[in-house]
Amino acid sequence: MNVGISEVSYRELYNIILSSVAPRPIAWVSTLSASGQPNLAPFSFFNCVSVDPPLLAFCPGMRSPKDGDSDRTAVNGEPKDTLRNVRETKEFVVNVVTYGLLEAMNVTSGEYDSSVNEFELARLTPQPSKIVRPPRVGESPVSFECTLHQILDFSTAPTGNSLVIGQIVAIHIDDAHLKDGRIDRDSLDLIGRMGGMQYTRTRDRVELARPAVG
């Protein structure tokens, strides 16, 4: 099969990309609105993009139309709460997601009214951050406090995404996941998002040294 982009619907393209670019790490992003309302939501269009300066990036889109149009062709134009909050306050926290937090993370992915506090809904503990105002998720083993570096808006279409780039200003690591002063990679049990409603665990490991050149 060879597919030209103009031949596939938004939904088909979404499925091809999400099933093939996988597994994707999940940023569980906590923010505050300008009036101080807490918000928490997962984003798997997410990765680290630079260590110097230390940058993380994720892509929130627009809200799905409330009429349940699964092709998202109806105009909605309302940004997700996370994107609106980041634009307003220029701060957020990226919390990592373990297998034990899968169900709580899923609860926070509903497109609730902005007055809903997803920390309360998913029975999670908001812990004060060190530098930024949004709280981190107390149950997450690693949290990155970020200030906004840049937002790139790709499109004004209702299906358009924005790229939010954040500069890490503080990192919280749960001591239970430290070994000899470093993160114990084997203890984190992080999950990744696959296509559809599938997730993967990250316990299968292969070690391979890079080629020695020169």
Ligand SMILES: Cc1cc2nc3c(=O)[nH]c(=O)nc-3n(C[C@H](O)[C@H](O)[C@H](O)COP(=O)(O)O)c2cc1C
């Ligand atoms: C695992 C997972 C990953 C998700 N990744 C994204 C994403 O990368 N971009 C996006 O716009 N929505 C993504 N969503 C959907 C948002 O989490 C959902 O729209 C949420 O309601 C947004 O919340 P907010 O309006 O409070 O920001 C994802 C959902 C799940 C369960």
